[in-house]
Amino acid sequence: MTDVSFTPEFWHAGVDTEVLRHLLLTDDTALVDRLRSAAREVAVARFGRRVFVRGLVEISNVCRNDCFYCGIRRSNTHVERYTLSADQVLAACARGYELGFRTFVLQGGEWGAERDKWIADTVAQIRNRYPDCAITLSLGEHSREAYAAFRQAGADRYLLRHETRNPDHYRSLHPDSLSLDHRLQCLCWLKELGYQVGTGMMVGSPGQTVDHLVEDLLFLRDFQPHMVGIGPFVPHHDTPLAGSPAGSVDLTTRIYAIVRLMLPDALIPSTTALATISPNGRLQGLLAGTNVVMPNLSPTDRRDQYALYDGKANSGAEAAEGIAALKAELDTIGYTIDWSRGDYQSSKL
Numbered sequence: 001m002t003d004v005s006f007t008p009e010f011w012h013a014g015v016d017t018e019v020l021r022h023l024l025l026t027d028d029t030a031l032v033d034r035l036r037s038a039a040r041e042v043a044v045a046r047f048g049r050r051v052f053v054r055g056l057v058e059i060s061n062v063c064r065n066d067c068f069y070c071g072i073r074r075s076n077t078h079v080e081r082y083t084l085s086a087d088q089v090l091a092a093c094a095r096g097y098e099l100g101f102r103t104f105v106l107q108g109g110e111w112g113a114e115r116d117k118w119i120a121d122t123v124a125q126i127r128n129r130y131p132d133c134a135i136t137l138s139l140g141e142h143s144r145e146a147y148a149a150f151r152q153a154g155a156d157r158y159l160l161r162h163e164t165r166n167p168d169h170y171r172s173l174h175p176d177s178l179s180l181d182h183r184l185q186c187l188c189w190l191k192e193l194g195y196q197v198g199t200g201m202m203v204g205s206p207g208q209t210v211d212h213l214v215e216d217l218l219f220l221r222d223f224q225p226h227m228v229g230i231g232p233f234v235p236h237h238d239t240p241l242a243g244s245p246a247g248s249v250d251l252t253t254r255i256y257a258i259v260r261l262m263l264p265d266a267l268i269p270s271t272t273a274l275a276t277i278s279p280n281g282r283l284q285g286l287l288a289g290t291n292v293v294m295p296n297l298s299p300t301d302r303r304d305q306y307a308l309y310d311g312k313a314n315s316g317a318e319a320a321e322g323i324a325a326l327k328a329e330l331d332t333i334g335y336t337i338d339w340s341r342g343d344y345q346s347s348k349l
């Protein structure tokens with residue numbers, strides 16, 4: 001099967017399980033090169049050689065969940081827990097605004113309903129101070145009412161990865177208190193409430209098969225998220241999955257390319273996890289059709305405590321204050337930063 005076509009028509013009509021399996025498994029490097037180039041061309045035609053930046057504020061590493069892969073899981077007693085005050089979050093946004101960021105992403109562990117009001121109040125303060133900025137939340141599962149309150153307070157976007165679309169695989173990575181059905185329910189609520197919604201998965205998580213990844217890709221095609229966050233699994237030494245191998249740059253960037261071809265308008269970050277496993281990971285991601293990077297705006301003395309996986313990159317081009325390094329890196333492939341809010345826009349008429 002070397003006659004895979006990379007035209008838009010093919011990706012709208014003809015893409016099926018067999019083609020996806022082949023693209024993920026093939027050792028025909030010429031075909032994989034064509035896949036990545038086709039995806040890059042789609043991204044460049046749609047966005048130019050430009051990369052949107054989002055300032056990431058890691059607001060807390062306190063989490064009620066116990067996901068088997070994650071370094072800030074509740075039962076990891078080696079983590080020194082922190083939660084930023086609203087003033088610290090606002091100060092991080094102020095620093096980001098000064099640097100030129102017009103999207104702030106508040107990410108953190110998942111809290112219970114008792115902190116919903118704090119989240120809504122903090123969002124409202126950011127919204128009030130920065131009417132020209134997009135506010136993205138990445139704070140896990142909440143009630144529909146809480147999501148509505150965050151939206152009402154001024155949040156525009158929400159990131160909630162589905163992690164894996166296969167129910168058995170989902171169960172193997174999460175404690176019984178979490179379910180794929182509820183995760184998918186949350187994603188539907190977020191869409192109904194008018195958020196720009198991001199979802200996605202880890203690549204190479206323990207127990208993952210090619211068929212699971214095909215399920216993920218078909219889910220992304222059907223759900224049509226506005227943003228898609230995908231990164232390699234990277235083990236964390238204090239989790240039950242310590243010692244498992246990390247995902248690869250090769251497979252992650254094949255998946256970026258497929259997602260770009262399936263969802264030409266999507267905002268797809270070249271993720272920190274990819275930059276962590278390879279020094280040129282971020283650029284490889286961009287060359288496979290991604291168009292977003294998310295530099296870290298968290299207070300520098302907290303960054304090491306937000307360790308979802310070992311070796312997590314948080315300095316140089318990965319840090320907001322390292323924007324010159326990022327610019328220089330992008331320059332090597334002829335790309336520049338796009339400082340606009342970069343909202344999702346459908347190219348369909």
Ligand code: 5AD
Nearest residue numbers: 069070161232233234235273308309
């Ligand atoms: N390796 C890679 N990604 C991870 N995440 C959490 N733990 C890991 C890990 N060990 C990702 C999850 C989550 C996002 C915030 O970080 O996909 O949704």
